[in-house]
Amino acid sequence: MDTSAARRNILARIRAASGRPAEPQPGEREAVADYLERHPPGPRPDMPTDLDGIAARFIDEARLMASTVEQVESLDHVPAAAARYLAQLGAAPSAVAWATLGALPWAQAGLAVEFRKPESGDLVGITGCFCATAETGSLVLLSGPETQASMALLPETHIAVVPASRIVAGHEEAFALMRAERGELPRAVNFVSGPSRTGDIEQTIVLGAHGPYRVHVIVVRGA
Known part of the structure; x- marks a missing residue:
């Protein structure tokens, strides 16, 4: 539903x-x-100025935030990478995903993917991203009719597709990109830095407290 x-x-x-x-x-x-x-x-903080350096910094920071990361060469390789990850988890080869990813060859990779808003029983959600920030290893997600915020919040496992060309240095560059490309902010802007976590009980970090237990990032070098 468009709430703009x-x-x-x-x-x-x-x-x-x-x-x-x-x-x-x-x-x-x-x-x-x-x-x-x-x-x-x-x-x-000092940041790389070249695209390869920024991408490498993002990957390092994302892993420090407990995300797992795989790199692929093109968008067509994304479904196979997602299938490998789910197989490693022992999870069923099924997911819900943003409609913006509908053109990728999911069925050829053996995945059953539905392009709809996630529901309470959906265990795997696949999203793209507006951009990502190297300084904190964060995904930047903008809500919309085809890019539901709940896709990265409701399922237990979040798989995110990150084109290397959309990795920027920090939050400042992310907001500048929003102003340049969107003009105004959407209803929701989410910065996702690894799995959901809390340390409320005896300062012990627990993952999956109020969102995904795990975040897997697929960085696409050729996109």
Whole structure:
């Protein structure tokens, strides 16, 4: 369900309550752009500047966050990689996935994949990503009618497809990319840094507390 209209209505009411027009005016957007231009980011850790280095940093950081990672050469190799991972887990070769991944050869890899919103009984969810951040090994997921946020939250196992060309240095670059390509944020933006976890009980880390028990990232070098 597309909730963008409801989101606009809510924001319009908030703006009206503060005495502003329902829609942002050109001057407001220019003021934001000017502010961002005049206020550069603060100190940041050293990061690679080349694409291969950024991808390697992302893989290292993702593994530190308890994600598992496999690299493949092209998008057509993704289904076979997903099938290998599920076989290693001893899991059934079935999943639900974002509709944006529907053109990949899932059946040829022996996987039964349905392209729909996940339900409570679905154990494996497959997503793409808007981008990924090398600094923290995070996936950046934007919600939409074909990219449901629940796909990375409800199933016990989350498999994410990450084109190497969509790996950026940090959160700053991720938000800059959103502004450049989307203009405005969707209803939900999720930064996923490994499996769900909690340390509430005696500071013992437990995975799968309120989301996936495991996250497997497939980095596509040729995409």
